[in-house]
Amino acid sequence: MEDKTEKKYRPDWHPENAGDEFAVRVVKGSEPGKPEIIKPEIKRRHYEIDDYAEGVLRNDRTILARTITLIESNSSKHQAIAEEVLKRILPFTGKSLRIGITGVPGAGKSTLIEALGLYLIKNGHKVAVLAVDPSSSVTKGSILGDKTRMEKLSREQNCFIRPSPSSGTLGGVTKKSRETILVCEAAGFDVILIETVGVGQSEITVRSMVDFFLLVMIAGAGDELQGIKKGVIEIADALLVNKADGENKKKAEIARAEYSNALHYLQPATPGWKSLAHTCSAVTGEGIPEIWEMINKFKEITSESGFFEMRRKQQSLQWTFDMIEEELKDSFYKHPKIIKILPEIKEKLLQEKILPTTAADELLNLFKE
């Protein structure tokens, strides 16, 4: 969708298919002989709830981005508006395939996402790429970084790239990511690629919000999985050995066989679906169409068995209870009395001067007072 008004003011030499990130604009000049005062636009346009909801539904990129910013805001005023907007768009959500993508640094996640995204867009899909990083206070993703990494993809009109939300509690970031998925779905994106940026808990978090979970690997010395957090292989619906090109192709094939062997020992991540290892090359494009074929097969099988729908419902319930439990814990651990006494109790526990049972009782009594 293109903004005609915007286009009019672009210089003639703008790159073909330049996306909204192409910020150079020709400023409307004054008429000859009639000097005009150009007021710098210092105030962002004010939107009402309806503006947000309608803007998202007609895939207005500016409003889409601002809605997500609203969701990510920590201000309670913004959050209240965001919740109202989400309520309006709720009937238009859920109609995408949500795909989680994780992998060790250096596995070529970004190039793979770019290759897959471009392939999908070529085949008529609308693709949103989101990043989830629950540990984001340390390793913040940056929009510049993401756009640079996925340069070609970011120029596509049918693509929307959004970096990880800024720091917050694990639950907070998760909540934001989940709501961002809903907003992108309401805006008409039918494939949502969710990349894990962080390490540790993030894979589990992403698994809890996607339909299909992909683990990207590379061929190496046979100890590849050592870098992967325990349990990540077990939650993957497919392992993908990337960089299977040139001299690396043979090595990738050996690694694929090894991973297949490892998968053999594990329960499938999704009932009724056999998680397998595959090779691909984001550079040559080999194996990319097969990924999409596999994911479609997955959707077909799990939809037939009813698991697809059931998992989504479970995720929705789980999300609710996760939020509640996080809030309950917060109210305890952030209670001034608990904050004050906790170091002392911890010390006693570490020195084995007090029973855990006694410690728990003391803290709970203090909290309930």
Place this chain on the structure above:
Amino acid sequence: MEDKTEKKYRPDWHPENAGDEFAVRVVKGSEPGKPEIIKPEIKRRHYEIDDYAEGVLRNDRTILARTITLIESNSSKHQAIAEEVLKRILPFTGKSLRIGITGVPGAGKSTLIEALGLYLIKNGHKVAVLAVDPSSSVTKGSILGDKTRMEKLSREQNCFIRPSPSSGTLGGVTKKSRETILVCEAAGFDVILIETVGVGQSEITVRSMVDFFLLVMIAGAGDELQGIKKGVIEIADALLVNKADGENKKKAEIARAEYSNALHYLQPATPGWKSLAHTCSAVTGEGIPEIWEMINKFKEITSESGFFEMRRKQQSLQWTFDMIEEELKDSFYKHPKIIKILPEIKEKLLQEKILPTTAADELLNLFKE
């Protein structure tokens, strides 16, 4: 330690080394010509806190068993006494090796525990065998079952076998098991074998209360691990292929090699320790001394690195916070208002008529009112 009073009243024909489960007693008769009224003992002796604590410390089996019963009781009066007893014995706890043992049904866990237990006792150790079954409301362990399964071991004076606590919440059962470990340690048992009886969560629960975690397997069709819950291999400090005897020996060796290969792909369960697969036979006794040797090596290495002590401290803190968080959740989910409205909210969530965020807010507001 033998109770002399008890022994006096045993019949001459009692089996050698009969344990306390050998219940036949010679009843003190009346003197000739002087008929005596024998009052049936209908009331158990009443113990004070000091009696319990002292009884446990001098390894009085009757008091030990009754203290554990007290710990397992759901009555708040009993729990208060239990906590006092635990406080007294706390300085005498912690001096054992806590070993968790799990495995698929049919792997021969019980015979292995018996073989290992007998070996340890022969080498001067005092062994307590406990069972943990967090799912015990369904698959209750029974003392008869356990004693029957470990017949020889149960006859040893330096052994104490206690079945899984009766049903309760997961956290409740865990709490009881942890406290039972402490009581057994105070009673002088220097090796505690904790068998998981349940399935699912129980392995993780047991891992959180032991120093060393052993996974017992058997050789089969190559798909052995399919029956094992995801992630169990990853928390094991050693895999043991049992029943490596007779015709099965070769198959067991092949399985061992396969498991070793699988372990190769995983991070070690304990930093600084390489989890390996081994074979053994509980029937021939082959490989049993090597298990103990390995566990001692483990203790040596992890004690030197400081991880042994650190894990215990972490477990103690974790236990405290687990209890607190369970209590917080309980107070929410058992709140009358929440119980009343939850089915309705769940239904709305499943029908996607409400956002998880909204559902969580509504429930929390109701709870805090």
